[in-house]
Amino acid sequence: MTNQDILQIIENRKSTRAFLNKEVSVGQLEQLMRVTTRAPSWKNAQSYKVYFITGAKKQELVEEFYQAAVVDKLEPQPVYAYEKNHPSFIKKRMFALGMDLYSHMGIDRKDKLGREDHFKKNFRGFDAPVMAFFYIPAPLGEWSLLDLGILLGHICLVAESMGLATCAQASLAIYPQIVAKYTKQNESMKMILGMALGYADPQDKNNSFRSERAPLEEVMEVI
C-alpha cells in the first residue's frame, strides 16, 4: 500500500486511460477484494461476482473484443441499454467532459477520425494488464446495481491506495457473450460492466487530464 490518506486518494484517483505494461499479482487482486467486500450491501447480500482476466487470456479477450467492436462492428448487446434521455442540465456536463478531454489531448473537436481513434482504445481496456468484469445474478436488477456501485466506489479508492489505477468502462458492457467465453459464466449471472486495472503510465498525456465537477448547489440541498 502506497498511500492511505482517503482525501488524498479521492483527490488523486481519476479514470485512467493509459497503463504501464506491468503485471498485477493474484495476491494484489485478492487483497483488493478482501478489503472492498467490507462495502455495505442490501441485507449483506453481496449480490455480485467479479472476474479478473489477466495475462495471455486477457490479451486474447482484448483482441477478440476489439475486433468485434472496431473491425466487425458487431451490434452492441449490453444487458442494460445505454441511457439517452438525460435532462439537458446533465447533458451539458457530459458534453463538457468530451470537449475538455479532447481539448486536453489536442484533438480538434471537428477531427472526427482523431476522436474515434482515441475512443477506440476503450475497447482494448486501454491495454491495462487486468480487465475486470462485474456480474450480478440474472433475476436481480436495480437494488443489486446500487450495491455493485457501492462496491465499485470502494474498488476505485482501494486500488488507488495500492498504487493501482482504474477506469470503470461501460464500453466493455457491449459484448457480454464474448466475455462469457472467458469467465465461463452461464446465464444465471449477467455481466454489467468492465474495468481496466493496472499501473497508470505517468508519461501519457491522458493521465494528466482532470475532469470538472458540477457546482455543489446542483447536486445537493440542505433542508
Add this chain to the structure above:
Amino acid sequence: MTNQDILQIIENRKSTRAFLNKEVSVGQLEQLMRVTTRAPSWKNAQSYKVYFITGAKKQELVEEFYQAAVVDKLEPQPVYAYEKNHPSFIKKRMFALGMDLYSHMGIDRKDKLGREDHFKKNFRGFDAPVMAFFYIPAPLGEWSLLDLGILLGHICLVAESMGLATCAQASLAIYPQIVAKYTKQNESMKMILGMALGYADPQDKNNSFRSERAPLEEVMEVI
C-alpha cells in the same frame, strides 16, 4: 476529519443503527459532498441529487414516515420494488445477517414482536440527526443507479473519515410521496433510497455488531 487511513476507515465503517442526539452542521454536509462528488460517473454525468433533511423538518418527516409505515401501514410504493428472487446462495447470506444481528441484540429468533420492534427503528432513520435522500432523473435508470452506488460508497467512507456514521436504508425508499413534500422535488427526479447520518452512539449495543462477509472465492475469480 478524525481518521484518514482508508483501510482503517473501511474496517471501522458499519451500518450504524443508533445515533447520538448531536447535530451535523451544514458545513460538514457540504464538505462531505465536496469530497465525494469526485467519485466517477457515466461520462461525468453526476446524475444524482442528494437532499439532507435536518433539525425540525427532519423531526417532522420522521414522525410522518413512521406513522405511515408503522401505524397506518400504508402500502409501500418504492420506485424500484424490493427484489425477491435472490438465488439461494445469496439468500443464505441475507438470512445469516438477520440471525447474527438479532442474536447479537439478544432477540430470540422466535420473538416476532421483538424483531418487529427492532426493525421499526428503520422507519425513524434510527433517529439520526440527518436523513439523506438520493434522487436520480426520472427518465434514467440502471446506469445512473450504478453511478449513485459509486457515490454512496464514497459517502459511507468519507463520512466515517469525518467521524460520522451512516446507514444506507432501502426502508426509507417506500414512501417517495412523503419525502417529496419536504424536498419539494417534482416528478422530473425520482427518489431511490435514504440514509441515516450522524454520530454513532458508542454505548448502543447495535453498534458493536459486525456483519460477516462471503468467502472471497464466492465473489471473485482470477483468470
